[in-house]
Amino acid sequence: MRLQHVYATCSNNESLLIGVKMKIPHPIPYQGSKRWLAATICELIPPNTNRLFEPFAGSAAVTLAAAARGSAERFVLNDVHAPLMELWRAISERPAELADQYERLWNDQRGREQLFFNEVRAEFNKSHDPAYFLYLLARCVKAAIRYNTKGEFNNSPDNRRLGANPATMRRNILEAARLLRDKTQIRCGDYLESLKDAREEDVIFMDPPYQGVSKERDARYVRGLAFDDFCEGLKQLAHRKLSFIISYDGRTGDREHGKLLPASLGLERIEVLAGRSTQETLLGRRSETYESIYLSSSLLARLDSTPRTAFENAVNRGQLSLFEGVH
Numbered sequence: 081m082r083l084q085h086v087y088a089t090c091s092n093n094e095s096l097l098i099g100v101k102m103k104i105p106h107p108i109p110y111q112g113s114k115r116w117l118a119a120t121i122c123e124l125i126p127p128n129t130n131r132l133f134e135p136f137a138g139s140a141a142v143t144l145a146a147a148a149r150g151s152a153e154r155f156v157l158n159d160v161h162a163p164l165m166e167l168w169r170a171i172s173e174r175p176a177e178l179a180d181q182y183e184r185l186w187n188d189q190r191g192r193e194q195l196f197f198n199e200v201r202a203e204f205n206k207s208h209d210p211a212y213f214l215y216l217l218a219r220c221v222k223a224a225i226r227y228n229t230k231g232e233f234n235n236s237p238d239n240r241r242l243g244a245n246p247a248t249m250r251r252n253i254l255e256a257a258r259l260l261r262d263k264t265q266i267r268c269g270d271y272l273e274s275l276k277d278a279r280e281e282d283v284i285f286m287d288p289p290y291q292g293v294s295k296e297r298d299a300r301y302v303r304g305l306a307f308d309d310f311c312e313g314l315k316q317l318a319h320r321k322l323s324f325i326i327s328y329d330g331r332t333g334d335r336e337h338g339k340l341l342p343a344s345l346g347l348e349r350i351e352v353l354a355g356r357s358t359q360e361t362l363l364g365r366r367s368e369t370y371e372s373i374y375l376s377s378s379l380l381a382r383l384d385s386t387p388r389t390a391f392e393n394a395v396n397r398g399q400l401s402l403f404e405g406v407h
């Protein structure tokens with residue numbers, strides 16, 4: 081893991097070490113990654129957590145941050161998207177080989193980048209080879225996974241970028257592999273299926289597709305998730321007394337994105353400041369965007385019995401707003 085030391089200069093001009101920032105590796109470029117939220121989520125994982133489950137893994141931003149901090153003993157990564165989980169398998173099981181393959185593709189593209197992207201995309205659509213997928217994600221517009229109705233990856237290259245430099249990509253792949261080695265299970269399937277063996281001493285972090293993209297024909301994600309089905313799944317998880325954290329929609333200003341999860345689930349809702357909406361700024365309005373985070377009652381009971389210094393500090397600094405009771 082790369083550590084970045086943060087210094088402040090004192091009045092006598094001496095430098096004082098005030099903290100050590102962890103550089104978390106991110107080998108998979110991914111639209112909708114929760115990198116920005118990962119440190120906050122880690123604060124909500126109680127000590128002595130056995131396994132951290134991430135059943136909507138995507139680029140696994142929270143698992144990587146939790147592994148770097150030692151927030152759980154072991155990890156379970158799952159996503160319904162098979163090529164993505166094959167890519168995670170390649171990162172964990174043969175990182176040096178994957179980094180070599182990426183480097184070869186990256187070098188071979190030089191001078192005919194657009195044509196080369198199209199050739200790799202056609203090959204990926206035949207073989208689902210993980211190295212091709214990684215190259216496509218590194219080069220495509222907004223790192224967005226898009227498929228057509230025939231199930232073919234159809235996003236276009238971003239011609240302003242060549243994709244991560246091979247040395248940077250190698251560092252990210254090797255470091256992620258080191259963090260996950262010997263303590264991570266990789267699964268592929270529906271989120272509820274992947275949680276069948278979750279127990280009370282584990283924690284589950286869920287980041288399902290936003291309600292807005294969960295229509296039946298969903299071009300952004302391989303599969304959306306209907307609101308009512310998700311609520312039914314959560315009811316089962318709460319009944320099993322599992323500790324879970326959900327990141328689900330939010331609001332910009334006073335405009336809610338999607339419906340709130342129902343009070344009958346007994347969840348606590350927190351809002352986390354995500355930043356200023358660029359769209360709203362373009363329209364001449366200043367609106368902050370907040371992400372809704374829901375905590376299960378079993379998780380809250382575990383957190384209540386442990387000191388929550390960093391989390392409480394974040395609340396006090398106004399980075400988190402805590403709601404009284406259930407929204």
Ligand SMILES: C[S@@+](CC[C@H](N)C(=O)[O-])C[C@H]1O[C@@H](n2cnc3c(N)ncnc32)[C@H](O)[C@@H]1O
Binds near residue numbers: 159160
């Ligand atoms: C918002 S993204 C997760 C992003 C992730 N938190 C990150 O940091 O990159 C949602 C993910 O859920 C997956 N997904 C959609 N429906 C699913 C289901 N029923 N079961 C498991 N995964 C699903 C999608 O393939 C997508 O990767």
